[in-house]
Amino acid sequence: MTVALETRNLVKRFGAFMATNDVSLSVRQGARHALIGPNGAGKTTLINLLTGALTPSSGQVLLGGEDITNLPAHVRVGRGLSRTFQINQLFGDFTPLESMMLAIGEREGHGWRAWKPLSRDREVADEAAQLLERFRLVDTMGVPTALLPYGKQRLLEIALAIATRPRVLLLDEPAAGVPEEERHEVLSIVRELPPDVTVVLIEHDMDLVFSFADRISVLAAGSLFAEGTVEEISKDRHVKAIYLGE
Numbered sequence: 001m002t003v004a005l006e007t008r009n010l011v012k013r014f015g016a017f018m019a020t021n022d023v024s025l026s027v028r029q030g031a032r033h034a035l036i037g038p039n040g041a042g043k044t045t046l047i048n049l050l051t052g053a054l055t056p057s058s059g060q061v062l063l064g065g066e067d068i069t070n071l072p073a074h075v076r077v078g079r080g081l082s083r084t085f086q087i088n089q090l091f092g093d094f095t096p097l098e099s100m101m102l103a104i105g106e107r108e109g110h111g112w113r114a115w116k117p118l119s120r121d122r123e124v125a126d127e128a129a130q131l132l133e134r135f136r137l138v139d140t141m142g143v144p145t146a147l148l149p150y151g152k153q154r155l156l157e158i159a160l161a162i163a164t165r166p167r168v169l170l171l172d173e174p175a176a177g178v179p180e181e182e183r184h185e186v187l188s189i190v191r192e193l194p195p196d197v198t199v200v201l202i203e204h205d206m207d208l209v210f211s212f213a214d215r216i217s218v219l220a221a222g223s224l225f226a227e228g229t230v231e232e233i234s235k236d237r238h239v240k241a242i243y244l245g246e
């Protein structure tokens with residue numbers, strides 16, 4: 001089994017409070033791995049430690065066996081670790097086409113501001129349009145993203161992350177705020193990823209988790225509480241007690 005992403009005895013303290021408590025997580029290559037847990041369990045903190053948005057108090061993060069604990073976030077993206085882009089903060093005035101061109105430019109090392117030279121724009125624009133077509137976003141590619149329906153915005157966030165060609169894709173509640181009937185559509189493009197791309201999903205909607213994931217880790221009060229297949233976790237009495245309130 002090849003391990004794509006791993007944490008070793010990861011700890012994050014905020015003052016005296018331990019938001020991440022000795023978490024050793026192992027995600028195998030190609031997994032569709034869900035991270036669940038009640039509010040305040042430490043899911044977002046853990047994702048932030050993985051992406052480099054936060055620095056751990058102690059412990060390690062490894063990507064493909066390589067220690068990335070001290071690498072800044074953008075370098076991790078370059079190594080193949082991507083999280084969904086936060087459109088509302090970054091891309092509201094941009095159209096999906098422009099956003100996609102920026103994501104591709106970033107992947108190609110042009111940087112966020114220096115996404116020219118012009119000679120390459122045509123190539124980048126063509127690839128951007130192709131990707132948007134694949135993600136069923138081509139009809140709205142000229143509309144400012146802030147004006148898109150919520151489901152389309154979430155879809156674009158995932159599409160932008162996929163455009164960076166990640167080895168490991170981190171999805172932090174990708175369907176949050178999306179109407180019930182569109183939730184499965186948001187994840188459908190993730191299902192189309194090549195099987196060697198690893199996906200880590202944080203999601204509250206258990207229907208989505210159980211239909212998408214092949215492995216589930218349960219966090220509670222900052223610690224890894226249980227881990228197993230969908231079948232094991234859905235039947236686990238202790239998980240039901242802490243998480244589902246049953």
Ligand code: ADP
Pocket residue numbers: 014017019037038039040041042043044045046
């Ligand atoms: P989840 O995503 O599972 O809801 P979080 O990772 O957001 O959990 O939060 C875990 C705990 O850490 C919560 O009790 C939260 O209040 C605390 N926490 C998160 N970020 C900070 C911070 N920057 N400073 C202090 N406490 C924090």
